[in-house]
Amino acid sequence: MSHSLTTKDMTAPQKIISVSGLxxxxxxxxxxxxxxxxxxxxxxxxxxxxxxxxxxxxxxASIMVPGKDTWRLKTSGADRxxxxxxxxxxxxxxxxxAIARCGTCERLLIEGNSMLAHLTxxxxxxxxxxxxxxxxxxxxxxxxxxxxxxLVINNIRSTTDATETELAQAVRRYNPSAPIVCLAxxxxxxxxxxxxxxxxxxxxxx
Numbered sequence: 001m002s003h004s005l006t007t008k009d010m011t012a013p014q015k016i017i018s019v020s021g022l023x024x025x026x027x028x029x030x031x032x033x034x035x036x037x038x039x040x041x042x043x044x045x046x047x048x049x050x051x052x053x054x055x056x057x058x059x060x061a062s063i064m065v066p067g068k069d070t071w072r073l074k075t076s077g078a079d080r081x082x083x084x085x086x087x088x089x090x091x092x093x094x095x096x097x098a099i100a101r102c103g104t105c106e107r108l109l110i111e112g113n114s115m116l117a118h119l120t121x122x123x124x125x126x127x128x129x130x131x132x133x134x135x136x137x138x139x140x141x142x143x144x145x146x147x148x149x150x151l152v153i154n155n156i157r158s159t160t161d162a163t164e165t166e167l168a169q170a171v172r173r174y175n176p177s178a179p180i181v182c183l184a185x186x187x188x189x190x191x192x193x194x195x196x197x198x199x200x201x202x203x204x205x206x
Contacts, residue, residue, distance in 0.1 A: 012099050014043075014108035016121040017204070020145035021113070022128040022138055027155045027185040029069045031127060032111050033076035034191055039204060043105040044078040045098045046070055047086070047112030049141075054090040056097045057083040069111075079105060084112075088141075092118045107204060113145040120148070123202045126178075127153045127185070130162035132170040146174040151198065154182040 017035060021028045029046075036042060046069055057063070063070040063081050074081045082101050086094040095115055102108055116124065126149035137143060146152070152175065154167050162170075168180055183190050199205045 012108070012119060013104075014099065014102065014106060015204070016108045016110060016119065016123075017202075018110045018112075018116060018121040018124045018145075020111075020116065020124070020126050020142070020149070022126075022132055022142055022146070026127050026129060027153075028111050028127055029072055030185050031125065031153070031191070032109055033072055034185070034188070035109055035195055035199075036073060036076040036078050038192065038195055038199060039107060039109075040077060041079050041105070042077075042107040042109055043080045043082070043102040044073045044109045045082045045084060045095070045102070045111070046073060047084045047091070047095070047110065047115055049088055049091070049112075049114055050085055051087060052085075054086040054094050055084070056094050056101065057085065058098075058101050073109075073111075078109070088114060091115065095119075113141045116145045116148050117141070123198070123204070124148050124150045125153060125198075126151070126175075127155050128167070128171065129155050129157065130167060133162045133166050138174075143174050146171070149175055149178045150202075152178050152180045153185070154180060156182055156184050157186075 019028050019032050070081050070083050082098040084094045084098045091114055126146045185191050
């Protein structure tokens with residue numbers, strides 16, 4: 001499947017995978033690291049929305065801080081990592097700058113929710129958990145990311161999670177058709193088997 005862009009989307013030369021999620025700390029970076037380990041030569045962009053200055057960061061001193069998400073992405077195999085810290089209103093311009101910094105890299109992994117307002121990846125993965133069943137709706141950017149997902153992963157992390165039926169009903173309020181897979185992202189063997197099949201289906205690997 002080739003990179004798909006609508007008339008309102010940014011243009012990008014790379015074939016893109018996006019990883020978004022229901023909450024911070026839900027497993028986005030963990031999943032990104034597993035994807036990067038399977039795709040040598042891919043570049044990664046980490047997006048952080050804030051109310052302060054907008055920056056596109058790519059210097060090694062900022063990226064390679066041990067334990068930081070950008071460090072995890074780089075040490076998992078990313079050819080290059082760019083960190084976008086942006087106000088929502090300035091994200092489109094900052095994201096374009098980050099994509100340009102990835103140069104001739106043919107494949108790109110982007111972690112974050114809000115970028116889906118500006119581009120349509122070849123493959124979009126959304127991570128949720130039982131909190132999707134809460135009465136309060138998710139934030140608009142998260143609901144929009146879920147609506148655009150090609151695959152929804154229910155990251156199972158406790159015995160108190162909602163049933164698969166309850167979770168599916170909640171997901172279907174926002175996305176009526178994307179497959180839903182229940183697994184623990186920290187289970188390396190199961191997660192990597194899923195990703196291998198997914199990346200083959202979407203022609204990121206042969």
